[in-house]
Amino acid sequence: MNEDQIQALNSIARTRLIEAGQVIMSDQEPATFFANIISGTVKLIKNTPDGRQQIVGLLFAPDFLGRAFSRNNPYFAEAATDVEICMFPNAAFERLVESNPDLQHRLFERTLDELDAARDWMLLLGRKTAEEKVASFLLLIARRQLLSGCTHDGLGQADGSFALPLTRADMADYLGLTIETVSRQITRLKLSGIVAMNSNRVMAVPDMARLAAAAGQTAAAQG
Amino acid sequence: MNEDQIQALNSIARTRLIEAGQVIMSDQEPATFFANIISGTVKLIKNTPDGRQQIVGLLFAPDFLGRAFSRNNPYFAEAATDVEICMFPNAAFERLVESNPDLQHRLFERTLDELDAARDWMLLLGRKTAEEKVASFLLLIARRQLLSGCTHDGLGQADGSFALPLTRADMADYLGLTIETVSRQITRLKLSGIVAMNSNRVMAVPDMARLAAAAGQTAAAQG
DNA sequence: CGACATGTTGAACCTCATCAACCGACGTGG
DNA sequence: CCACGTCGGTTGATGAGGTTCAACATGTCG
Numbered sequence: 001m002n003e004d005q006i007q008a009l010n011s012i013a014r015t016r017l018i019e020a021g022q023v024i025m026s027d028q029e030p031a032t033f034f035a036n037i038i039s040g041t042v043k044l045i046k047n048t049p050d051g052r053q054q055i056v057g058l059l060f061a062p063d064f065l066g067r068a069f070s071r072n073n074p075y076f077a078e079a080a081t082d083v084e085i086c087m088f089p090n091a092a093f094e095r096l097v098e099s100n101p102d103l104q105h106r107l108f109e110r111t112l113d114e115l116d117a118a119r120d121w122m123l124l125l126g127r128k129t130a131e132e133k134v135a136s137f138l139l140l141i142a143r144r145q146l147l148s149g150c151t152h153d154g155l156g157q158a159d160g161s162f163a164l165p166l167t168r169a170d171m172a173d174y175l176g177l178t179i180e181t182v183s184r185q186i187t188r189l190k191l192s193g194i195v196a197m198n199s200n201r202v203m204a205v206p207d208m209a210r211l212a213a214a215a216g217q218t219a220a221a222q223g
Numbered sequence: 224m225n226e227d228q229i230q231a232l233n234s235i236a237r238t239r240l241i242e243a244g245q246v247i248m249s250d251q252e253p254a255t256f257f258a259n260i261i262s263g264t265v266k267l268i269k270n271t272p273d274g275r276q277q278i279v280g281l282l283f284a285p286d287f288l289g290r291a292f293s294r295n296n297p298y299f300a301e302a303a304t305d306v307e308i309c310m311f312p313n314a315a316f317e318r319l320v321e322s323n324p325d326l327q328h329r330l331f332e333r334t335l336d337e338l339d340a341a342r343d344w345m346l347l348l349g350r351k352t353a354e355e356k357v358a359s360f361l362l363l364i365a366r367r368q369l370l371s372g373c374t375h376d377g378l379g380q381a382d383g384s385f386a387l388p389l390t391r392a393d394m395a396d397y398l399g400l401t402i403e404t405v406s407r408q409i410t411r412l413k414l415s416g417i418v419a420m421n422s423n424r425v426m427a428v429p430d431m432a433r434l435a436a437a438a439g440q441t442a443a444a445q446g
Numbered sequence: 447c448g449a450c451a452t453g454t455t456g457a458a459c460c461t462c463a464t465c466a467a468c469c470g471a472c473g474t475g476g
Numbered sequence: 477c478c479a480c481g482t483c484g485g486t487t488g489a490t491g492a493g494g495t496t497c498a499a500c501a502t503g504t505c506g
Contacts, residue, residue: 031241046342049441052350068331068346074339108291108331114426115334116297118341119269119279119408126399130494168453174348181494183454200453200502218272355460391485401463406486423485 002222005103008207012092025077034066034093041165044149045076056212057118057173058165060144068107069094081165106140125176128216133175134185135214138195141165161196161204189214231323235315247288248300249311252335257289263306264388268299268396278397280296280341281388283367292317292331304388348399351439358406358437364388365428373404384419384427412437 015038018024024042037059044057056075059065065085067073086097087097097104124136145162164171168186172179189195194211196204205211213217238261241247244397247265248254260282267280279298282288286333288308311319319336320327347359368385387394391409395402412418412440417434 044342046346048346048350048439050439054346054349056345075342083397101327102429104327104331106325108327108334110336111338113293115338115341117345118338118345119267119298122279122341122345123269123271123277125345126277126396127271167451178495179453180455180496184494187454216271216273322453340459390483402485403464403487410486 005100008096008100009088010049012088012096013086014088016082018079018085020079020081020083021055022079023076024079024083024085025073027073027075031073031134032090033087034064034068034090037061037063038054038084040085041080042083042085043076043078043080043166043170043174044058044079046074047076052195054135055170055178056121057114059175060165064107064110066090068097068111070136080170126141130175130181130186131188131214132216133177134171134182135189135194136216137171137175137210138164138189138203138205139215139217140152142203142208142211160202161198161202163194164201164203199208225371228446231319232311234373235311236309237311237317238307239398243302243303243306245302246299247302247306247308248296248298250296252295254296254308254313257287257291258287258424259309260284260286260325261307261309263305263308265305265308266299266301266393266397268304269297270299276325276396277399278393279344280337281397282297283388287330289313291320291334299365303393306359353398353400353404354408354411354437355439356400357383357394357405358412358417358434359439360394360398361387361409361412361426361428362431362434362438362440365426365434384425386423387393387426393422 013036018040024035027046039061040215042059042063042065044059046054046056058080059077094165097107102124128136141164142162148159166174168179168182171177171182175182186195186197189211190197193206195216196203196206236259241263247258250269262284265282265286265288266278267282268278269279281303282300288300320330347356351359364387365385369383389397391402391405394400394405398405409418409420410435413420414427417437419429421427
């Protein structure tokens, strides 16, 4: 984004801190704002009427949260970790986007990326085994945390280890598994030496290629 | 779309007929065109290195097919039925979109809809039972075929029955199941009277609410 | 310390995948 | 014309991968 755009955005922005576990947007009420994630991890959640739950997306900094043109939002957004977001009132943001084709273009590309990510995940949910699912998730986080700078949470970094932003329960909801299965598969990956865990939430990956193989991908390929 | 837009589109368009089973776009080669589906059903497919397959999207008329701004296309597009499409060379189409914010806006909204659909399907893949999956698919098709006009294929219509655009194998790949499981679940739905089948590919739904219930949705709700 | 949340491990069960046989429709060629 | 292969679909028997239920461990906070 150029200077003008950033200026314009800042002039209507308001930052906010949200604790882990808090609901940011409900699927019941229409969204009133658009936001940019500064730090932390946000879960997008869908529920069945009888209470089953599926995480349909994870958002990290600097992802966007919210619906561009205010139809109502079909999922819950919940903070997985403590989250810092930068909020824009919906109406003001939309005006800005309307008058700024470049910004709209950026939003469009971000949305296409999200669509790709969602479809990758459909392959995982529909066709991968429990071990591949868990390995895929750990690989996703490992790449994210190690490549895109530090973790911002004071854990890991130096020795190449990093923090998992989700609890076992959240992982299960993201992978279409149960808590127990996630736990067992992590144990298996530890035993086989593919990952090492300093604690329940801090992990290290000695050999990314092995993890990628366990995730059912040929070394180089996709996310 | 307004008259000018349609004019502009038509001037660069070329229609084409594609037989069921033919590949329209490969994930290997970069996409060279953008297209509009006139009739028929297109599958978007993802594969694992070892040959497992997942359908990550279905496209019907009048959906768009292709990537707006020519990054390479990460999936296969294959004709599920005979398909009629209207093709635009990528470069020309992009120029048109660039100069036409309204059209871009439309594309954006379509993409958001696809994202919602993908995430709905993630819930299905991750958390629904085989019976719910099959019922959900049949419900999706039933609503689509019965609401949005006729079926264009000469089957069904009059008596409220309609054709299934997918084989059992395709349904399995769409639902994250095996052919056998799909077949058995359809049999179960027939036995319980929730659906009736005139032949393997032609179906009728006496009571949509019952089908919706079998799909694990409360009567009114989502797709 | 006790209460509660998060995570691990074990045993039993069940859903769905796998393997296999079979059916009907269709097209081809002897 | 009918044998033959193929393709899409159905049905059955069996078994494995994951769920479920339950107990236990660990960590944190009052």
